[in-house]
Amino acid sequence: MQAETKDHAELAAIFNKDEARVDWHDETLWWVRQKRDKAVHVLPEWETLRETASQIKNNVLSNLSEYLQQFEANAQANGIIIHWAADAAAHNAIVLELLLAKGIRKLVKSKSMLTEECHLNEHLESNGIEVIDSDLGERIVQLAKEPPSHIVLPCIHKKKEEIGDLFHTHLGTPKGNADPQFLTETARQHLREIFLTRRAALTGVNFAVAQTGEFVVCTNEGNADMGAHLADIHIASMGIEKIIPERKHLGVFLRLLTRSATGQPITTYSSHFAKPRQGKEIHIIIVDNGRTIQLGREDFRNSLKCIRCGACMNTCPVYRRSGGHSYHTAIAGPIGSILAPNLDMEKYADLPFASTLCGSCTNVCPVKIDIHQQLYKWRQVIVKNGYAPAAKKAAMQLMSHTLSSPAAYHTAGKAGRWALKYIPFAVNNKFNTWYRQRDMPEPPKQSFGEWYHKNRKKK
Numbered sequence: 001m002q003a004e005t006k007d008h009a010e011l012a013a014i015f016n017k018d019e020a021r022v023d024w025h026d027e028t029l030w031w032v033r034q035k036r037d038k039a040v041h042v043l044p045e046w047e048t049l050r051e052t053a054s055q056i057k058n059n060v061l062s063n064l065s066e067y068l069q070q071f072e073a074n075a076q077a078n079g080i081i082i083h084w085a086a087d088a089a090a091h092n093a094i095v096l097e098l099l100l101a102k103g104i105r106k107l108v109k110s111k112s113m114l115t116e117e118c119h120l121n122e123h124l125e126s127n128g129i130e131v132i133d134s135d136l137g138e139r140i141v142q143l144a145k146e147p148p149s150h151i152v153l154p155c156i157h158k159k160k161e162e163i164g165d166l167f168h169t170h171l172g173t174p175k176g177n178a179d180p181q182f183l184t185e186t187a188r189q190h191l192r193e194i195f196l197t198r199r200a201a202l203t204g205v206n207f208a209v210a211q212t213g214e215f216v217v218c219t220n221e222g223n224a225d226m227g228a229h230l231a232d233i234h235i236a237s238m239g240i241e242k243i244i245p246e247r248k249h250l251g252v253f254l255r256l257l258t259r260s261a262t263g264q265p266i267t268t269y270s271s272h273f274a275k276p277r278q279g280k281e282i283h284i285i286i287v288d289n290g291r292t293i294q295l296g297r298e299d300f301r302n303s304l305k306c307i308r309c310g311a312c313m314n315t316c317p318v319y320r321r322s323g324g325h326s327y328h329t330a331i332a333g334p335i336g337s338i339l340a341p342n343l344d345m346e347k348y349a350d351l352p353f354a355s356t357l358c359g360s361c362t363n364v365c366p367v368k369i370d371i372h373q374q375l376y377k378w379r380q381v382i383v384k385n386g387y388a389p390a391a392k393k394a395a396m397q398l399m400s401h402t403l404s405s406p407a408a409y410h411t412a413g414k415a416g417r418w419a420l421k422y423i424p425f426a427v428n429n430k431f432n433t434w435y436r437q438r439d440m441p442e443p444p445k446q447s448f449g450e451w452y453h454k455n456r457k458k459k
């Protein structure tokens, strides 16, 4: 488990100790990013799709309460039971209550980042409920007692040999066998037994349709269907932002989602749940947990358009080389760094700084979230609210003074060139965090200003 007290840079330094893993993590995610590029470039209408999705989400965010109430009424008419949860604690209490009311002590869960955000597993387990994550990647990190490091590829930080060791310890596979096909088959058999014996299943919600009261869950393994169809009670946890107005809008989002996530044209299973079968129950828990606060933050409300494709992570040079756990929050990467400070500005004050602001995340986002602009804005809010470390604040103030005064700028430049030339150890030392990863540059003989004064002013 990651240490919660460490910040992104410290946690990234731990990940960076294994250079081979960093290179491989970087290359693997870049390969996924390239698959995404190939999949989107075959669609001439890609930009139109992105713009349409962005506009649909704009409409949703401007009329959220109406769409949610419409969804509630239609879902109830379909026989679904709706619950509202203001925060993570309320969400977890509802799930526990539903299970205990039926005397259920075992739950099978299909990938839901919202339950990670709410720390549902810990809550249920501390109340004597066994939770099994059924997505293969989720199950692997669960066996390793780690949180997911990526929203779509939860165990992307793990090598197949490590997974082989985990399966050997927990599922009794032969020691040293890391053959992916063998391990997948083992997981399949192991999960099949769980699907057949659990009476309750919990899934996430990718899209909830206000017009019909149905919801759609996307998986590549069919695990949501296996869990939900075999259980007596299906609980679906959805954030309030998952609503879309009409069924026809699904086509736009489903085309965007998986192309952006893994480069596939469509998710293997896009399962529609509209009403419970006879004798079974479907419950939907509609969760706020800070989302209405974000909706009220004008500069950041666009982040609620996110459809959790993970494309911004796959392209982010910082994420690729620091690993998902360095973000110490349920949703890592660029979008997580925008969402987390909304929940706790002090605890996640480091995250908006974990970016080069290169804008690659914004370029790939299928719903056109201005991600790098929001990261830049969070930095200002965090500093203004006094949550930036004192050293960073002092350095920024010094930099601001230096860059806004020509005299201070020239003096600082001269002093820097002199120091690099005559006392390089003053800057080339382990206390200089910039130097730790790089070589300091050769100092030029003169500044551009001095050169210009000498060579051009005379002409």
Ligand code: SF4
Pocket: 260, 305, 306, 307, 308, 309, 310, 311, 312, 313, 335, 361, 364, 365, 366, 367, 368, 369, 371
């Ligand atoms: S912010 Fe955009 S790119 Fe990132 S996960 Fe959300 S939808 Fe995908």
